[in-house]
Amino acid sequence: MNKKHLFNVVANLLIVGGAFALSACCGNCCKNEGAAPAAATEQAVDSSAIVLEAISNRTSIRAYQETPVEDWKVEKILRAGMAAPSAMNRQPWSFTVVNDKAILKQIADSAPNAGMAAGAPLAIVVCGDMDKAPEGDVKEFWVQDASAATENILLAAHALGLGAVWTGAYPNVAKAKMLAGILNIPENQTVLCVIPMGYPAESPAPKDKWNEGNVHYNVWK
Numbered sequence: 757m758n759k760k761h762l763f764n765v766v767a768n769l770l771i772v773g774g775a776f777a778l779s780a781c782c783g784n785c786c787k788n789e790g791a792a793p794a795a796a797t798e799q800a801v802d803s804s805a806i807v808l809e810a811i812s813n814r815t816s817i818r819a820y821q822e823t824p825v826e827d828w829k830v831e832k833i834l835r836a837g838m839a840a841p842s843a844m845n846r847q848p849w850s851f852t853v854v855n856d857k858a859i860l861k862q863i864a865d866s867a868p869n870a871g872m873a874a875g876a877p878l879a880i881v882v883c884g885d886m887d888k889a890p891e892g893d894v895k896e897f898w899v900q901d902a903s904a905a906t907e908n909i910l911l912a913a914h915a916l917g918l919g920a921v922w923t924g925a926y927p928n929v930a931k932a933k934m935l936a937g938i939l940n941i942p943e944n945q946t947v948l949c950v951i952p953m954g955y956p957a958e959s960p961a962p963k964d965k966w967n968e969g970n971v972h973y974n975v976w977k
């Protein structure tokens with residue numbers, strides 16, 4: 757499998773349904789609609805290793821090169837975000853792409869936790885869309901939905917050779933409103949986070965977070 761083919765497999769996996777969509781195909785390798793589930797094939801074993809590698813090696817990147825991020829990469833990243841699962845498939849999200857340096861600086865100056873935005877060529881602001889969020893006491897599912905989209909974006913950025921970091925806004929309502937004000941985001945949108953991204957100018961080691969103590973089987977002992 758050459759590099760381009762590997763890349764297509766990863767990109768397609770991210771686009772069609774997030775990190776665990778192992779039924780994705782590369783366009784050339786599984787044209788047969790009636791084929792056995794991908795997980796049963798050697799191809800899928802290769803693909804799953806690539807996906808799991810991306811999940812394990814993604815790490816927050818807070819320093820970026822000036823090189824702009826190509827539009828086609830931005831679209832792939834947005835597609836990955838929108839491929840996330842959401843409660844009742846409401847897809848209650850919106851994404852604001854910021855590549856204006858003056859606005860990135862304004863975000864960084866106003867939200868110190870997103871200070872790295874000043875040195876980023878790009879940031880994606882993820883919002884929850886309250887008009888699409890579920891009604892009633894499950895409305896807050898929007899947070900999980902938009903968070904799933906955010907994680908997909910981080911993974912897609914990593915897979916495409918970029919670095920990114922999730923910087924939080926909601927549930928800090930004042931911060932969410934302040935960021936919305938900078939970007940003229942309408943009131944029915946709640947800013948969940950800002951994701952500055954770009955080609956990495958640092959290479960921190962991924963953290964090994966495996967902790968057996970976090971795992972329980974059946975009834976807790």
Ligand SMILES: Cc1cc2nc3c(=O)[nH]c(=O)nc-3n(C[C@H](O)[C@H](O)[C@H](O)COP(=O)(O)O)c2cc1C
Nearest residue numbers: 814815816817818869870921922923924925962963
């Ligand atoms: C909800 C949430 C909010 C976060 N907010 C910030 C932030 O404001 N600034 C920041 O630099 N990193 C922020 N992070 C990134 C975390 O610090 C980072 O994910 C964590 O330290 C683990 O490191 P890793 O992403 O490299 O695995 C946030 C992450 C999450 C999930």
